[in-house]
Amino acid sequence: MNRKYAIGILVILAVIILIAWKLTVNKNKLDEKNGPIKTIAVRIPVNVAAVKEQLMMISILKTGSLAPFKEVKVLSVTSGIVRQLPIELGDHVRQGQQLALMDTRLLQIDLQKSEVNQAKMKNDLQTYTDLFNGNAATQEKVNEVRQNYTDQVNQSDHLRKQIADGAILAPTSGIISVKSVEQGAFVNAGADILTIVNLSKAKVQVNLGEAEVYQIKEGQPVKITTDVYPNKIFNGKVSFISPQADAVHNYLVEIIVDNTQQSILRSGTFVYADFSKTTKQQMLVIPRESLTASIKDASVFVVENSVVHQRAIKTGIETNGMIQVLEGLKQGEQVVVSGQINLRDGTAVDISK
Numbered sequence: 001m002n003r004k005y006a007i008g009i010l011v012i013l014a015v016i017i018l019i020a021w022k023l024t025v026n027k028n029k030l031d032e033k034n035g036p037i038k039t040i041a042v043r044i045p046v047n048v049a050a051v052k053e054q055l056m057m058i059s060i061l062k063t064g065s066l067a068p069f070k071e072v073k074v075l076s077v078t079s080g081i082v083r084q085l086p087i088e089l090g091d092h093v094r095q096g097q098q099l100a101l102m103d104t105r106l107l108q109i110d111l112q113k114s115e116v117n118q119a120k121m122k123n124d125l126q127t128y129t130d131l132f133n134g135n136a137a138t139q140e141k142v143n144e145v146r147q148n149y150t151d152q153v154n155q156s157d158h159l160r161k162q163i164a165d166g167a168i169l170a171p172t173s174g175i176i177s178v179k180s181v182e183q184g185a186f187v188n189a190g191a192d193i194l195t196i197v198n199l200s201k202a203k204v205q206v207n208l209g210e211a212e213v214y215q216i217k218e219g220q221p222v223k224i225t226t227d228v229y230p231n232k233i234f235n236g237k238v239s240f241i242s243p244q245a246d247a248v249h250n251y252l253v254e255i256i257v258d259n260t261q262q263s264i265l266r267s268g269t270f271v272y273a274d275f276s277k278t279t280k281q282q283m284l285v286i287p288r289e290s291l292t293a294s295i296k297d298a299s300v301f302v303v304e305n306s307v308v309h310q311r312a313i314k315t316g317i318e319t320n321g322m323i324q325v326l327e328g329l330k331q332g333e334q335v336v337v338s339g340q341i342n343l344r345d346g347t348a349v350d351i352s353k
Contacts, residue, residue: 080104
């Protein structure tokens with residue numbers, strides 16, 4: 001009986017162990033089925049180019065905008081009412097021409113009174129001088145009368161100057177570009193009345209790099225063109241070359257343009273300055289197609305250990321499909337030139353041979 005009992009227990013244990021093993025196997029299969037799906041990393045195929053230094057032939061052709069040769073604000077010297085102002089916007093005026101007249105009638109009355117007093121004091125001075133010569137007056141009295149007469153002369157001169165200042169004259173020839181007040185208005189001393197621009201000549205300011213600025217000299221002729229007059233060339237000359245570079249090693253160059261031709265150039269017009277010179281310059285360059293955005297917001301994908309990283313760069317001139325890199329890259333680095341549409345920062349890539 002005991003033998004049969006022991007066999008039964010062993011059978012029961014074997015069944016339990018079998019059931020437990022089966023449950024464990026099933027659970028492992030379910031866990032494997034419900035677990036994370038293993039993915040295979042996909043590398044994006046791309047073409048790359050190395051950042052390199054290259055000797056480039058560069059034509060010195062710069063862009064700029066025109067500014068007046070002279071721009072002068074006409075100010076009121078005295079306070080008062082603008083009695084005459086016959087000038088209108090766009091009028092051509094010549095240097096020394098009367099532009100406006102302030103109301104000086106009260107000043108003229110004061111001048112008449114001052115001149116009367118001046119004449120009286122002159123007679124008094126003569127009288128006391130004669131008395132002094134006859135020992136009938138003191139030196140102190142003569143000095144006092146002379147000082148009063150001198151003060152009155154100065155006051156008359158001051159009034160004459162104020163009256164003369166009431167006639168506002170053109171300090172330069174040119175065109176009226178701003179009319180700040182109208183006839184009959186009251187203005188304070190120093191107030192703007194008019195603005196004159198002299199466009200008989202015009203200025204163009206451009207920036208040249210270090211390699212370019214040594215190719216030009218003052219007095220050198222420059223061809224100025226504009227999209228406004230596509231088939232016309234305006235003659236210019238280099239009038240100034242800055243002796244000091246700015247923070248990015250550019251030199252300011254100023255060109256004076258002859259603007260007396262029939263097709264007048266207006267201030268602010270966008271122009272091209274052709275120095276008719278070329279220069280060789282060693283520069284860091286990359287292919288133009290490697291840019292992922294516009295030149296203004298330029299960036300590229302740089303490959304490092306088969307992974308790309310997007311990097312902002314600063315670009316310079318563009319020539320023959322290559323663009324200059326001013327900041328952001330080093331010689332020898334690899335940039336993606338095709339396949340960028342499928343990339344983002346950190347994407348694994350496979351460089352196509």
